[in-house]
Amino acid sequence: MGSGPSDVSSGTALPMAIKVLIAGGFGVGKTTLVGAVSEIRPMRTEEIITEASVGVDDTSGVEAKTTTTVAMDFGRITINDEVVLYLFGTPGQDRFWFVWDELSMGAVGAVVLADTRRLAASFPSIDYFERRGTPFIVAVNCFDDAPRYSADDVKLALNLDPDVPLMLCDARLPTSGREVLITLMEHAMKKAEPALS
């Protein structure tokens, strides 16, 4: 190896990895979507989080620590020699917002999966990405037994900004999942334009 092996910058010969988040309520099909489009079987990685907290009525001044393990499911799509796309499903429970912060750091965009039977379950994800300014789209996963509504009706019910794309999808189908990702990337590219020019 001619390059200095301890030089991190020599890693530029490696592809660039970019990250997309798949969010939405519990059981809405996040892992199904990741599995449908990923070239590898969805994998799981775990982070141990130690939260230090001082008890209000604790006069000894000793910090109480709780340790939590948060699991994240993810998949991969190799685009070419230059770019690899990683898809991360966000942890379902709201108490893991701090993991969302880490996950959304550097994410190019997010897909909020929605189920028309439980639209409210997607509100926290939508609120989160709106607040953070992360480009996102909403994909309504069309479950077989769920009532069908038009995209416009769902958009109205979700009170989405007019420029946020909303589409119908079937999270089980690779072609449908890829359409969702293409829509997200086109939207994210448009959002990035002012910064690029």
Place this chain on the structure above:
Amino acid sequence: MASADDRNEDVWHDEDAGPVVRPYAMTRGRTQPARGEFDLISLVVATRSVPSVAAGLQPEHVTIMRLCQRPLSVAEVAAHLNLPLGIVRVLLGDLLDKGYILAREPQPASHMPPERIFKAVINGLRSL
């Protein structure tokens, strides 16, 4: 019933209990890597063939070297090793420090990727 109890008398946990060794024992208590940031999607690749354990490495280091003969993300390395990310970051830092791996951090969070990257991804997804 009694015989089953006898057989299992030392086994007071099951697989769901997770590793019995406190995880950071593997890193000798270190919680931060000696070198490198190691984002979830930082890509790492080995710069040499798999060294023997005798080279002052732990078995987990050797496993990482075996996995990283082709580029993998930090998240994938952690998933393959079935170890928490924090520990994997420390182990990767050791290997980076020794020059056994290269790492490429993703675009800084404050920068969106250039337009040509978006276009490459869109075209790539279309042709899959």
